[in-house]
């Protein structure tokens with residue numbers, strides 16, 4: 001445990017992913033007096049973190065990593081050594097939805113978290129504060145405690161904290177530098193409170209004290225699932241209204257604006273879309289559904305499950321609208337797909353709506369020509385050759401990838417805007433129109449382009465949530 005005579009505080013973060021990398025790089029950046037080492041079993045990922053080409057694209061991340069790396073920020077695959085050296089250990093490993101076994105399709109797979117916890121228990125030779133950074137089901141800290149307690153003794157104690165991460169990809173650095181709140185869950189024992197104050201003192205280097213809030217462990221764990229469920233619920237709510245708008249002539253952007261001005265509702269997270277993506281919303285809601293079912297609360301489970309059902313419906317509905325507009329068949333038609341990432345300003349494709357839409361297009365035997373400014377081509381290949389999406393043969397026959405939106409759109413019947421990249425707002429659509437088959441269509445799944453301008457050029461335009 002740290003005392004006034006302790007040397008430099010040492011932090012180890014287990015998991016060098018989208019959360020562990022940026023969140024601990026910001027700690028290093030803001031706390032030059034702390035030594036931060038981010039470790040991972042994936043040696044390739046660590047190599048990339050130590051290179052000029054970081055494995056995660058996030059605006060502002062390069063500058064922060066390059067400013068601290070080699071000074072008080074290190075990336076290593078020597079997991080055991082850095083666990084043992086650290087005073088504080090963040091566990092920031094992946095917690096995906098289980099693919100098989102009990103709770104398959106809903107529950108979180110906690111195997112990575114358990115394995116990291118067991119590693120800490122095995123190699124630690126001094127006391128540690130272990131911090132759950134991964135998003136986990138309520139009561140996970142109890143299992144971690146059982147594993148760690150079984151390995152503690154009079155000389156070594158483990159304190160467990162919950163410190164969920166609320167950053168969003170694409171704005172991660174800003175979210176970390178200026179968080180709405182930092183949540184720390186702990187036991188209310190004197191030891192728990194002491195551990196919590198050590199972690200709070202790290203954040204106090206840059207986060208105002210009133211934004212660092214505390215809760216009991218279970219509230220903290222549940223708050224993370226709840227926050228994601230509430231955010232996703234707003235998107236499914238506005239997307240459900242987008243269907244009514246398309247059927248009536250109401251405009252979803254006008255409805256969202258009018259509702260968002262009510263200070264009780266607020267304007268954020270009311271942008272209609274092709275459906276939310278990303279590695280967490282669906283996973284965390286399904287986790288909440290599973291938790292509710294296990295607590296014998298079927299009505300609660302059904303309520304949250306509907307958010308995911310509505311999201312799938314939105315993707316299907318958008319696809320049907322495209323097929324209907326293209327004279328009820330897209331077989332052998334060429335579709336340009338603008339955007340493959342699950343949102344702008346990230347190269348992350350996990351659960352991207354683009355994957356589901358393209359799966360539907362390929363089932364109809366359309367040809368797709370994909371452009372995304374940040375997603376590596378190998379990633380697109382991996383995502384689309386997943387057996388649940390398309391066979392390798394179909395992929396080779398029907399999919400092409402491009403480095404430029406103008407090339408992707410050449411000779412196509414329609415452009416489908418899937419990701420809201422800013423560059424799609426300012427393309428030379430006159431030029432694009434000239435090189436497309438006629439009639440040329442634009443399907444704007446993000447409501448980002450000026451449809452009046454496109455219509456004047458000659459395009460036939462459909463926008464999510466508008467009856468144009």
Ligand SMILES: NC(=O)C1=CN([C@@H]2O[C@H](COP(=O)(O)OP(=O)(O)OC[C@H]3O[C@@H](n4cnc5c(N)ncnc54)[C@H](O)[C@@H]3O)[C@@H](O)[C@H]2O)C=CC1
Nearest residue numbers: 015016017018019040041042093094095112116134135165
């Ligand atoms: N991606 C996001 O924007 C957010 C994610 N979260 C949560 O944070 C957690 C991590 O998510 P991501 O960073 O996106 O996942 P990720 O998959 O990008 O990174 C996790 C890393 O942990 C490593 N790992 C797994 N087991 C390990 C072990 N035993 N020892 C060392 N390394 C190990 C993996 O190799 C991987 O590189 C998840 O629980 C997620 O729900 C929370 C907020 C935001």
Ligand SMILES: O=C(O)[C@H]1O[C@H](OP(=O)(O)OP(=O)(O)OC[C@H]2O[C@@H](n3ccc(=O)[nH]c3=O)[C@H](O)[C@@H]2O)[C@H](O)[C@@H](O)[C@@H]1O
Nearest residue numbers: 165166167168169235269270271273276277278280342343
């Ligand atoms: O736990 C997590 O992983 C994170 O999940 C989300 O962050 P993220 O998924 O990175 O990105 P969001 O900005 O929330 O967008 C998620 C999806 O919803 C879509 N979206 C978002 C907002 C909106 O109004 N409409 C809409 O369709 C986005 O395009 C994207 O596909 C939350 O916003 C973060 O607070 C949380 O920490």
